[in-house]
Amino acid sequence: MIGDELRIFCGGATPELAASVARHLGRELSQGWVSSFPDGESRVQIDESVRGADCYIVQSTCSPVNHNLMELLVFCDALRRASAWRINAVIPYFGYARQDKKVQAREPITGKLVANLLETAGVDRVISVDLHAGQIQGFFDVPVDHLTALGILGSHLEQQDLANSVVVSPDVGRATEARRLANHLGLPIAILYKRRNSPTDTSVTHVIGEVAGMRPIIADDMISTAGTISRAVEALLELGALPDIRVVATHPVFTPPALERLAHPAISEVFVTDTIPYRGDEPKIKVLSVAELLASAIQNVHDNSSVSSLFPS
Template sequence: MEGRLQIFSGNANRPLAKEIASHLNINLGRAMVGRFKNGESRVKLEENVRGSDVFVIQPTCTPVNEHLMELLLLIDALRRASAARVTAVMPYYGYAKQEKKTTGREPISAKLVANLIRTAGAHRVLTMDLHAPAIEGFFDIPVDHLQAGPLLAEYIRDLNLPKPVVVSPDAGGVGRANSFRERIGAALAIIAKQRPQPDVAEVLEMVGDVEGRTAIIVDDMISTGGTLAEAARSLKERGALAVHACATHGIFAGDATSIIEKSMLVETIVTNTIPLPPNCEGARIRVMSVAPLFAEAIMRIHKDLSLSALFS
């Protein structure tokens, strides 16, 4: 596309934004993103964006509503300042778990968020590992959907774990786990679970053999850590030699890091789509950077090139 490439960021994950800008050999755009004394979000661009191809890097992680508002205001400011194109780069898409009604009289929040982003003036969205891939269809603008699986699989493959078996922590993640299994050449197991209430899971049964094998639990996000700790305990009870975990988004809500620290997990590997919470040194968490992948995707979008090569 014609026009200068510029990158701006809200306060959600500035270290990732700086790392992406560094890979692209450009400086992060100057913008004041803060609050007025009455608590309202405040945004002011401090450089010219007229005719530019602008990317706003802002995962909508905790506090979700505040970071979402910053993103919307940044997009609106850029559009009103005559940016030629605005891409919302959302490494983590908040509200993704609310993509359907589970009971009556509930909103479909993930769809509403998609409407807000489009209404604010975004021309396209770049995201990673949506909790429900159908969310892509909620947008009436192009969505580029990156995957962290290849990056995480490469790390696991280099560990040369004995007799690996990839474990999906629920039936919904079987496709993700199977693709991961193919990348590292491992067996597959599935944990069947039910949620008696939100954020509470209980293991019911397991399909597949894990005895005498090294188990790798693969999921898209780690929220409370309860499911993960329970799955690790269940796998050890069924004879797994050791249990590792991989996930794209390390949300680590509440006391998740202390739950993981006390669990039977050898190591938990996540990416830096979301900043790690403080005080998690003892939780054996390893962070892989997705900055090179996002930088490559941004450059390809800017130059109107295909992104297909990034999914191989």
């Protein structure tokens, strides 16, 4: 019947994650290849029939962002023209999400632009993990399954010594997610209030909650330059927090000088996921996989089962 066949395709950005997702589903990756023409144009070739199939493309729009986004769009167009029944874009890390509104005059809203591009290319559904801004779901006119890695990160932290720990939100915007993690771990929460001086520079001005004598767990959705993390660490230390700080984040964007900042002696461990490939060897950075979470979401979507059952309470 139409839609009974489930196919998993792999983009060029996250091949290891796509292969792991397929293994969790007990399947092989479908035969689709991505390459480039000599001038850099993206090229996609699908080497098997997808007519009437339920197709899933695993592709983060991480660095090089524009290339990986274009590759995803070309992949969707290829599947649409090959008569796939449904095209599902599995985007573990959704790039351009930070530009979700106009902060100043004459600025674009590129999160909405990317949503428009994906729908024009033929996407019928989007599956993503920890969007930088939840309202991006509303930018789409197709279903969006917004997963979270909080359960994965929280379950890992539960196996550690959490005595005298406090979950810290690095800004007000992440307070809800930090509270969910704190509830999961049974810990108190503190919130830092930051003032944004420029698109890449912020400063901490207030702290809500007790951190003196505590071991902070800073929780964020992504680490880009680690500027927010660095300033949070300094603010917490000035307020008497112990120099045993753990950092958890879903997306290891890690643009310079992120790794240098994360080497701060007060940061004992950094936990991230594989929504973006990290191939460094910094011993304090531990990578947890979202492959099983994505596989479960794909299977539930394919079976027309509940996806919300995968969300932590």
